[in-house]
Amino acid sequence: MAKHHVETTVNGDEVEFLCETEETLLDVLRDTLHLTGSKEGCASGDCGACSVMLDGRLVCSCLVLGCEVGGRRVETIEGMATGEKLHxxxxxxxxxxxxxxxxxxxxxxxxxxxxxxxxxxxxxxxxxxxxxxxxxxxxxxxxxxxxxxxxxxxxxxx
Amino acid sequence: MAHVVLVGNLAQVTGGVAEFELSATSVKQLYQQLTELHPAIGPHLETGVAVAIDGQIFQDTLLEPIGPDSEVFLLPQIAGGD
Amino acid sequence: MAETMTNGPSQTYVGTRTIRPDGVDKVTGRARFGADFNLPGQLIGRVLRSPHPHARIVSIDTSKAEALPGVKAVITRDDFADQSSEFIPAGEMMMNYKDVVRNVMAREKALYEGHAVAAVAATSVAIARRALKLIDVKYEVLPHVIDVVEAMRPDAPLLHDDLFTAGVEPKPEQPSNIAKRVEIVLGDIEAGFRKADVIVEREFKTAPVHQGYIEPHAALASVSEDGATELWCSTQGHFIVRAHCARLLGLDIGKVRVTATEIGGGFGGKTVVYLEPLAIALSRKAKRPVKMVMSREEVFKASGPTSGATVRVKMGATKDGKFVAGFAELKYQAGAFQGSPVQPGVMCAYAPYDIENVKVIGYDVVSNRPKVAAYRAPGAPISEFAVESVVDEIAKKLDIDPIDLRMQNAAREGTKAAYGPKLGPIGMEETLNAIKKTEHWNAPLRKWQGRGVASGFWFNIGGETSASLTVNEDGTVSLMAGTPDIGGLRASLAMVAADELGVPYDKVRPIIGDTGSLGFNFLTGGSRSAFSGSMAIVEAAKQIKTELCARACKLWDLKPDQVEFAGGQVKALGAAAEKFKPMSIADFAKVAGKTGGPIGGYGRINAQGAGPSLGTHLVDLEVDPETGRVTILKYTVAQDAGRAIHPSYVEGQFQGGAVQGIGWALNEEYIYGADGKLQNAGFLDYRMPVASDVPMIDAIIVEVANPKHPYGVRGVGETPIVPPLGAIANAMEAATGIRFTELPMSPPKVLKALKERGATKV
Structure with missing residues (x-):
């Protein structure tokens, strides 16, 4: 089956990627976009190590599919500090x-x-x-x- | 003569003898003397024995000196999990 | 060089709360943990695991999997040479390579649900998964046994037909699931009980619990055509991983380079190998890098946990409260292969107390569960839980305050420990005093609330350690240690180095070196890494100071007794002091080349003299009589740290250990079905404490210096998990009047006990 083409915003940057249907947002962040700050501890939404913001709402990125985030706003740990200044x-x-x-x-x-x-x-x-x-x-x-x-x-x- | 005590299961390979008076002045000599008395203890001394000399535990040593009046215990090695 | 160490090192940083040097990377997502490493061209490795708790492996046909496009390697038992029976020290206790090779990949039999049977490396996760389904394993399913007491019965299903109980004479003629019997004896136990006015005897049961580190095991291996092997993995000891992998795969140790990634928790569970030898074997076959990461379900089913156990304790005391006899019999589950932590359990059971007559017997028992791994003070929480519960009952029977009773019987300097030697200075009394002085001890309690206290002991260890200090061209210092940093080691070692050398803390940059960069290091475990690492750093710094003094003598044409190192500088002494301006480390760095070359020190030691750490915990809790749920209201830890290098991280060890103990006491357990399969292999059903389950944990650092350490340090990481189980059981008794003897004290069990007593309508 063809991969999904997804355009979205991550930490303010416009990004596009291809993903399989079953790939989670966490998989995409870590494996495709190389943003490995979000961690996989359980892949079942129980540990929160993969927490990200999706359109301003806190979610477990292991419970969101990569193909769901088209046109939305994703914020991860990598976007938390501003320049040299830590949050x-x-x-x-x-x-x-x-x-x-x-x-x-x-x-x-x-x-x-x-x-x-x-x-x-x-x-x-x-x-x-x-x-x-x-x-x-x-x-x-x-x-x-x-x-x-x-x-x-x-x-x-x- | 140092007073040497085998703790726990070690005395099983010495036919139940758990206490010795030995002239050893180092752990290496202590092991040699024990092995001469009870050859079956040799393999146990090579792996898995800690030595307490006058209250201080050494997990793994051959060279530590033993005093003439030292109290020495041979006991299982201890480690941990952190 | 004049001796400058006589008054102890000056301590600008040791004892303060510095910011850890690896901290910024960890709050920005930059720190690279096991699963964060990737290599170009890497394959994904996956493991096929046994669905049966006990089965003979009749045949494994991998041909269909190998034929699947994208599959680059498949491995089974045939890819690992068998190992002879040989015991080696492995973090916690002895382990046997004959068992290790069978645990990483099943040979004759699968011995637990989740036991690895085969592994594949493929170009994608999806292909790897498909390949696993194409591997045809023929099993002959065998009867299984899960419980430790059942496994000890003569008619129990036998896991190993060559396992004969060690430690009994004469040697048994029949194999059994009892791998070993151990015993320690002090004094005359029968005579002790004859002196007793009160005797309490109880049987206890504890459930196996998992270490519960949040980061699953991960390994990335790359083997080249000439056999040179590189491995990145999340481990508590990369030198140990190197040794195991070299042995299991027939490699020269020098050809294997292991880099410890940042490690996302271990608690003992990452002291052994699981994926690492598989990743290397797959990479060797595929000639491409192979990355393997466990799922959480695999972590639960195929790694850790610690033993569940059955424990019988019998203690005697005189009517004025003197303990005169302590007996215990411990039966610990080892999992599928021998090697439970029953030995340290035996040795620790009565260690907090001065008792003349002690006898403790332990059994190491195999059953169809994953092989246990070390978990924080391995073995001690189980036996000490049972003893601390009985101590509390004795206090009640004799109407003596439980802290006073412990104080009266406390082990102190000179006490002959039940495991043999006399103890040095230890902080048992000091922690009891510290707890008694808290407001917490006298705070009021309401109905259904209870207060409990318990103490705990752990030995701590030292061991082989290498660490280096290098003075850079600008006078900054590079520090390299060889034990993975789980909870602030780099900060602690940098503080010691800064104080030793008299340089600013932020000018010391610590890293964890790979196995090619330093001499052998035993693993991070046994509460040894800060204790031993700081001793190695002190040694390395001493070499630098000696070297700088020697260079100053040459530059200034002085004799060794005319210079000294103090306050980060070499100074000329006496009349020469006016003639020569003191030289700082940075000054020497500038002229390093002209005065003999690079400046550095290399500490290579086998650290001895680890002092035991004693702790006492105090807990208030409330029982909900309608649901059986227990709420922890207030918690205080007092523990002897010898000397706290970084008080925040010492407190953190106390708090984290206490909360792991709370989980062990109240909720965590491995739940098996009648089919021998684990029913709660996930964080939803394996219920670890979350933030809303616990209150603030007050941490009191007691400092009874360890005379064998240059700064007085004792290991602190293990002891905090020992007292919570007993303290909570004692508080439960105070709240309900019921003596709970089975862990976890989960809501269904508590409710059942309350109903049985007809207490819900009080």
Whole structure:
């Protein structure tokens, strides 16, 4: 069967690619567009390591087909920093040691950014439930939650 | 003479003898002396034995010195998972 | 050179919370993990796995798969030479190459669902999948056994007809599934129980749990026509991977170069090989690079987990609270091949305590499950869970505060450990004191809430370690270590190097070198990498300092006792001090060529003197009597770190280990059907803790210096997973009045226990 021709926007750049019907957005990002910051931990939408934004909505890219994203807006971890300046979440994750192995970190950052865009002043409870779709096996979540709260405070100050 | 104790299963290859007084001044000599007394222990000493000399555990050593009054334990190697 | 180390190294960075040097790459998606590596012309490798838990492999016909266009190589058992029985140290315990070769690719029999039977390399994933379906394997299905107690029965299905129980005299005449019996004895256990006023005996059961690293196993191999082999893989020890692959494939070690990618968690599960030898074998056959990545289902079915177990504990104490006898019998599942962590389980069971009479017996038992791999303090959480539960019952029976009872019996410096030697300085009492001083200990509790405490012990190890420091032309320093960095190793080693050399932390750039760049390194495991690595760095820095002093003597025409290295500079001493301006490392770097060539140090050591790390955990929880769900309300960890190089990453180890322990205690388990197949091989049904399941984890770093380490460091990574199981079971008892003896304490089990007691209407 012929491949699908897809034109879309990734991190503000116009891109086009060919993909098989069964290829997921995650497959396309990693294997075709070489954006390997999004990770595959489960391929079933349970671990959140592949979290990306699709038209401003947080999704697991392993649950989206590549051929579905034509004409839409995809944002990944690779687009989070601006030039040389890290996003406040990235900076706070570093300062709080909110990562150990770092495999889940891109997913946590993308998901946390999505949270702060809709809830600038989240409670610990809100952060924990929003991030319940992202698995981390190293940190016990403590320093991740602290980093998100601290980044939120920074961002509220502008 | 150093006081040498076999911990756990090792004493099975020495016919149940678990404690020795040996003149060894290094781990290498200790192994030689034990093997002369009980040849069956030789292969066990080559793999999988840690040595505790006066409370300090050495996972894998031949050259560590043993004092005349040292207390030495031979025990299973320990590692871990992190 | 005058001795400058007498007052200990100056510590500008050690003990502070620096930003890790690999951090920016990890928050921007730039860091390259196992599955992120690709090579031009690479093929995709896939594994065919047994659908049966136990079956004889009658025949394997790969001809149709080989004929499929796009398939470049197919491998089976015929591509691996058999190995003789030989035990070698492998991360956690001894392993046997005869078993390793059978675990990476089934030979006579498939021994668990998911056991690799064949593998293919093809030009695309789709073709590789199709090829797997074309491989015709004829199985003779055999009866299987999953449970450890059932596997020990004389009439149980036998996994290996050449397995005779080791450690019993006389040697058994019949093979069995009991691979080994181990035992440690201290004092006279019967005499101990005769002195006891109170004796508690209980049987416990724990479920197998998976390490649960988020990154699946991944390997990329490239073998050239002359046999030169390159491998990139996610591993805790690339030197160990090299050794195993060379052995299994008959290669010279020097021809195999292994690069450890960034590793997305291991916890012990990445100390052994699975895909690596298959990828090399496929690449050797296809003469093209081969990339292999496991699916999550494969990770669950064919890697890890740790043992499930049945444990019987019997303890005796006098009426004033002195422990006088401790007995335990441990039966640990090894999976399909021998080698459960029962030995360390035996040695750790009573290690936190000073008891005169101890006897612990352990059995290593095979059954039709994936071969267990190390998991954080392997073996210890299981035996110590059982002992800590019984300690709590004794406290209750004697009406003694559980912390006071532990304090009264705590192992301390000079205590004769049940496994033999006398202990050096250890922090058991200090962690108990730290917990008792918390507000948490005295906070009020409501109905259906309970508080539990438990302690834990892990040995820690050292081992062979190589690391280098190179002074660059501009005075910056390149640091190379050979143990994969899972949780901040590069930061810790760079801090030690910066303090040793007196250079700014951000002028030290650490990397993890490949197997061609350094001498042998044992793996990252046993809480050894920061402990041993920092000792190797201290040695490398010492060489640099000695060299710089020697060069200064030549430049200044002084004698060795007229110069010293201090504060990052070589200074002339005495009268010469006024004559010569001190030279910094950067000054020497400028004239390196003129004064003898490049400047560097190379630490090559077998690190000894790892000190045990003790921890005590305190937990508050609440039981929902309607659903059986347990909520962790508050959690505090106190643990001895010796000296925390980077306090944030030490706290992170405490917090992460505690939460893994919470998962083990409350929800995680391998669930098998009657058909011997795993029913929950995914993150939806294998329920690891998520952010909303846990509270903040308060971490208290206790520092009882390890006298055998230049900075006093102890390994910290393993111990934190030991106390949670007991602490939570003890809190459950406090909340419900029920002593739970079976893990996990999942909602169905809790609800059933509450109903049986008729307590739901309280």
């Amino acid at each position: 406040p979440l990235q900076q706070r994750f570093l300062e709080h040691a909110a990562l150990q192995c770092g495999i889940c970190t891109p997913g946590f950052l993308v998901a946390s950014k999505a949270l702060l865009e809709r809830t600038p002043d989240p409670s610990e409870h809100e952060i924990r439930y929003w991030l319940a779709g992202n698995l981390c096996r190293c940190t016990g979540y403590d320093k991740i939650v602290s980093a998100v709260m601290d980044a939120a405070a920074t961002m509220r100050k502008g």
